Amino acid sequence: MKKLFGTDGIRGVINEELTPELAMKLGNAIGRYYLGKYNRFIIAKDTRNSGDLIESAMAAGAASAGMNVEFAGVIPTPALAYITKKENTLGAVISASHNPAVYNGIKVLAKGMKISDEDEVEIENLIIDNPYHYTVFSGVGKIRQVDHYRDEYIDYVVGLYKREKLPSKGIVVDGANGAISTVISMVYESLGIKADLRGIKPNGININDGCGSLFPEYLGNSLDQGQIGVLFDGDADRCLFVLPGSRLIDGDMLMALNSIKMVSQGRLKGNRVVATVMSNLGFEKYLTSRNLVLDRTKVGDKYVLERMLKTGGVLGGEQSGHIIFLDRSS
Known part of the structure; x- marks a missing residue:
């Protein structure tokens, strides 16, 4: 039975339940478990102020086990799913989804999918039974920043819909002050969609703060007839619509x-x-x-x-x- 992983990865209050120590143990266990099967580990995150902390700890753990690590920066979870599938490799998203900034979490993906329950159990066993195992000095993994993954995802999405007839007005977006804020302006501009973009000014603390998919009334109460609201959560792996009067389309x-x-x-x-x-x-x-x-x-x-x-x-x-x-x- 799993003790750390839930239905959507590991999640908890930052520095209480989800600590840098746990993140480093997880990174080290991931590096050990997948070393030889995947050649690198790509880490993405949403806009929480604790993202850098957890990212650094995970990367140190994975590199100390011999895994090369790449930082993809703030991108939506679907972007990392696309990249790990395209690159046939391993990744993790640091996010607590729809929860406020006091929480953070870690979702592990391989080739575009969240890893299996069986893999999660094996990784947990490594953390519990043998929390750290370090490679020899010559085998330590390299850590680097990679900035082009976001642009690759934007190009992919635009390529899917550039021949579609899309609405040019009447759309209001609530970005939850989360990860969608790094891509949506460029996608909509490329597709000719003129939208009223709200909740796209993250400051590290305001993610999901009275906005996003759990708060449809944030947009719904201000919509005029003929408008439709598009609601994202913190890591933009869910999307809901809302109509005037806060009528939710689930x-x-x-x-x-x-x-x-x-x-x-x-x-x-x-x-x-x-x-x-x-x-x-x-x-x-x-x-x-x-x-x-x-x-x-x-x-x-x-x-x-x-x-x-x-x-x-x-x-x-x-x-x-x-x-x-x-x-x-x-």
Whole structure:
């Protein structure tokens, strides 16, 4: 049974539950466990003021085990998923998702996916049974900053949608003062989308502070008719919509809408959508009425993705706004 990893990595109050010591132990265990399988470890983070602290500790631990480390800077979790898949390597995102800045966390990814439960157990066992093991001096890993990963992700997203007919007005974005703030202006400008961008001025403390996916009223109460709000969380791996009057469009609704569009495009393989046991019964009835199947799995976007890979599904997600279009990215 796992003791450190939850459904979305390791998470806790900074310097109380998630300490530099734990981050260094984790980095060292990751380096030992994956050394030889992957040639480098890419670390990304959101905008929390504790990100530098945890990043440095993890990097020291991994390099001391012989793993080369790259700092990708502040980028969304989907950006790191794209990069680790493209580069066929290992990574971690330092983020506590929708939680305020007093929390931080660590999600470990390999080739675009969160690592398996089995790998998490093995890494925990290394931390508990043998917290540190250092390589000889000649095998110490190198640590370097890599700035081009963000631009690669922006280019990828723009390339996906540059031929699509996209709305040029009426969009209001809440960036939660998080990681989306480093990419959204450039993506929207490249696609010709003129949006009112809010919550994109992080200061290290204001991430998810009365804004973001948990606070739809922050935008919803100020929207005019004809406008739509787009809500992100701290690391931008979930997205919800909100309409005037703070009417929330959750992940189930977004998957329902996208399922019909993907059928019309010939993209919805097997006429199947993967969601969790938490998804609304109304969502299932909606799909059934359109001869589509809802395939449920346990809570956690990693389990949704595992189920999609097993069944060949291309659309899946959670009510909270984690949505996966597997023919586009993981």
